[in-house]
Amino acid sequence: ASHNPPQYNGIKIFEKDGMAYDEERQKKIEKIIESGGFRLVEWRNLGRVEYGDESQLYVDMVLKSLRLGKKWQVVVDPGCGATSHIAPEIFKKLGCEVKAVNAQPDGFFPGRSPEPNTESLKPLAKVVKELGADVGIAYDGDGDRVAFIDENGGIVDFDRVLAAYAAHVLKRSKGGAVATNVETSMCFEKMVESIGGKVIRTKVGDVYVAEALKKFGAVFGGEPCGAWIHPKHHYCPDGILSSTLLLKALEDEGKSLSEFVAEVPAYSIIRRNIRCGNEAKYAIVERVRRLLEESFPDYKEVSTVDGVRLSLKDGWVMVRASGTEPLIRLTVEGESLKTAERIMDKALAAVKRVAEGLESESCCSGSG
Known part of the structure; x- marks a missing residue:
């Protein structure tokens, strides 16, 4: 997992629609590697490799997805991970006033733990409060998870902000289904069912949430670790896209982040x-x-x-x-x-x- 300590490493493989390989397909690949059932070629016989500017394609995708009307004061904490350059750039291009911390890529994560949690988010919360910013945003090592700090410097509960955003999406889509895993708080059902939506529970893991989104045509999915999936865009959890869409939701509802989450029951x-x-x-x-x-x-x-x-x-x-x-x-x-x-x-x-x-x-x- 990308949020694990630096001694861990791994490879992620995705479908063309952004959905991660499921466990069955991962095991097939592992079996091929372990058995040696593949062909090696000399370096001079390798196939052609094409290099494109995927970072710019991603920036363009996010910028085409929304427009922000307010000049948000945002503190961005990439945790020295993969979002270090691209996240601050996107928020600036959306018209936000951006303060970036831990924004120098470093696989040893010197700034904080790559997992955004209550302990690792304390310094960000302090900066948000000191600057009087509107929101603090933190990502994990590879940027598929996001955590939030509200305008008061409070670390926002993962389950409650997930439930609040799911309810927002359902209101905008005028109903439908949303997917989450079996570990998510019961506040998720409370919010979704109160506006006539349906909850689909899956195994823990974003690939299972993505599968449910496809199978049931659900309008949104997410896990309480901060992995949110927006099927309108793609089937991969996306921290940067999620954080920009949350700001748009706050604008649409005319609320601060603390007000947005306050409607969700706290268990x-x-x-x-x-x-x-x-x-x-x-x-x-x-x-x-x-x-x-x-x-x-x-x-x-x-x-x-x-x-x-x-x-x-x-x-x-x-x-x-x-x-x-x-x-x-x-x-x-x-x-x-x-x-x-x-x-x-x-x-x-x-x-x-x-x-x-x-x-x-x-x-x-x-x-x-």
Whole structure:
């Protein structure tokens, strides 16, 4: 993942419409590489390579997508990542007054962590407040995710701004469906369903959201990590496009960012990562469902779209295996912090019981 620390690396492959390769196609490529089932040629026999100015094509695409009527004061933080040059340029061409920080490309990310989160966004929040700017915008390493700071220097909740923007798109399109993953806050449903929209829940991962957008003809999709997909333009999460479209939404509704998000109910989400081996994480998720159902006997619904997710009368709990790291991701949400903490305590105990049982089985099978 591009937001991982600098020692991680990887290759992303996309379809011509911008959608990432799904897991099945990725595994086929991995199999070809591992088996050596490909042909090598001498350097002099390589095919032709064409170099184009894709950066300029992208800038042109964004500028053709919208016009801003207000001279926004924007603080842009690319985090020394891929958006370091292009994001400030686009906002300037849209007529914004731009202050850029951490805008020197550097794969070691000296300015801050490449993942925009509460801790890494604190310096940006401070700059926004000191300058009296309208908004702060931060991107992850490759620019497909975005985070926002409001005009008061407050770090905007990822789930709530996603829900607010989804509702805005639905109002503009006069209804329809929007897609998000199973980890997104229940405030998403509250906002979407209150204006007659439909929510489609998918596995965690932007490729699954993109697939749902195509399959159901949904008008918008996004994940609470800041990855938003705008099918009118393409099927790849796009941080720069998302941030410009958010400013346009604020103009259309005549609101500041804090006012835009204030309409979304605030619930309490707690996320925990439990480190374990790649093989063990899948075994734990397979076995934990029964214990979760016993721990929450009044649950309303069970989903196995991605891991195990129980809907409760006052929140929900989900356990799933990370797709990129040796971790189990445990997420709970409650109508209050006290409720969320109670749900988390029970869920954590269930996961630990399953993990201890697996460890005991492993010891027994390895003895004698």
